[in-house]
Ligand SMILES: Nc1ncnc2c1ncn2[C@@H]1O[C@H](COP(=O)(O)OP(=O)(O)OP(=O)(O)O)[C@@H](O)[C@H]1O
């Protein structure tokens with residue numbers, strides 16, 4: 340479904356992603372792990388069009404998408420959440436989720452002025468669907484809330500609901516459990532597993548190893564921008580390079 | 594294709610969820626009651642307006658309200674500032690004046706053609722500028738406004754130069770529009786229409802996209818919102834509204850000078866939108882009323898109006914960053930609890 344080949348991104352002197360290649364199979368849950376600064380978020384930004392690759396290729400469902408703008412990738416069914424929250428705090432919670440349905444609605448200015456998009460109950464249906472998804476991801480208690488009054492954990496879920504609202508074919512989650520407590524992390528794990536069962540392809544960056552090992556079908560390990568290892572959770576757990584990298588990172592106190 | 598990929602197992606509907614969702618939709622009263630009140634007030638106002646002078650004051654407020662509402666869509670929702678909106682207003686005014694006076698066009702066709710030309714010009718500017726980040730639009734429109742003023746002043750054979758030119762009455766559908774009392778219902782109607790259309794727009798998917806891109810541009814793009822296209826379209830829309838209001842105002846005033854396109858007028862419009870409240874339609878109406886009345890109140894400070902507008906603008910941004918109307922609304926909500 341997704342094939343990344345020799346992908347490289349340099350920021351001035353820093354090569355954040357360096358010659359990374361891997362493949363994501365449709366309908367699986369794929370994890371990308373690695374120490375802080377390994378290039379995981381940069382990799383997501385490259386695949387989702389936020390950054391343009393320095394070199395290499397990204398092929399999604401048969402066509403090259405490297406450097407294609409995010410709004411065009413959204414049309415192809417690519418959706419994501421952000422490590423550093425990207426919620427519009429000037430909107431209500433449910434409005435944030437409803438923006439996820441943007442492509443399916445009539446977003447013309449003139450049409451909007453005369454109330455056209457509302458005809459046939461489209462807005463109403465979108466609103467109901469948004470509330471259902473908020474419930475599904477576990478922030479149903481905030482359906483009537485303003486985004487800026489929501490706690491961090493709920494906002495992380497809100498981003499997932501917004502991403503799902505677009506009916507994505509592939510969903511990128513950048514550290515969905517970061518900053519969450521033990522119970523919340525457990526709930527996110529269940530949520531990701533449930534998403535996987537529905538047939539959405541999920542690519543996940545996460546530091547919580549228990550979560551990663553439990554939900555992933557395959558894992559790619561990055562270190563200093565390079566791919567260090569790839570395999571099933573069982574293989575990664577015992578990979579000597581991975582163990583060394585993680586122990587190294589820990590002893591450096593990063 | 595995307596329809597087929599909806600995983601039906603994600604989320605389920607329940608009467609409770611549906612009810613909770615629908616309760617978040619803006620209700621009829623919240624959305625339309627203020628507009629109805631405005632329409633009634635405007636309909637009754639002639640009963641208390643003593644003479645043509647007061648009609649003129651109200652008409653200026655109404656014209657500015659429409660301009661501020663349109664400009665606020667750009668400033669408050671797209672986070673872009675235009676410092677040259679008076680330039681578009683002036684192009685509309687002079688477009689109508691020149692086409693009707695020198696070329697004998699009918700007033701409606703002159704208005705339409707001026708609006709279309711201004712729309713194209715704004716679109717060209719936006720295409721070039723809005724792809725860039727930051728405040729380039731403010732600078733480009735500032736320059737554009739200045740160029741418009743210079744051209745209007747120098748092309749004296751067409752525009753009468755700094756002395757200005759007179760504009761004939763507007764005839765539309767066999768009606769001849771002249772005098773404050775005839776123009777009043779036209780401008781009053783336009784304000785109500787502007788409030789309704791802008792209100793619909795803000796609540797529509799397009800409006801939601803605009804608000805979202807103001808909150809987080811990258812998040813907006815990732816859900817498929819073409820932010821550059823939205824900014825372009827809103828800029829063009831607000832420029833076209835300015836041109837149309839310019840045409841109508843030219844016919845109403847009967848005489849225009851390049852001052853209609855001045856930098857001062859642009860600053861005034863921005864101040865109305867910002868002081869009243871960014872991203873607030875009612876704020877724009879309020880800001881237009883406040884700042885249209887101000888020059889009369891400040892008659893002693895002639896020559897310093899731009900400075901005073903600047904001070905008001907800066908003071909609002911520091912002390913009431915959301916603008917007057919949203920700040921008051923928030924205060925009232927808190928009191929109400
Ligand atoms: N926009 C940018 N400009 C310059 N350098 C960048 C930029 N984005 C990332 N980097 C650098 O690229 C490297 C990889 O960063 P990245 O955010 O991808 O790491 P990460 O694996 O997501 O880390 P974390 O686990 O902390 O989120 C870092 O050295 C970072 O400083």
Ligand SMILES: [Mg+2]
Pocket residue numbers: 379380381422
């Ligand atoms: Mg990261």
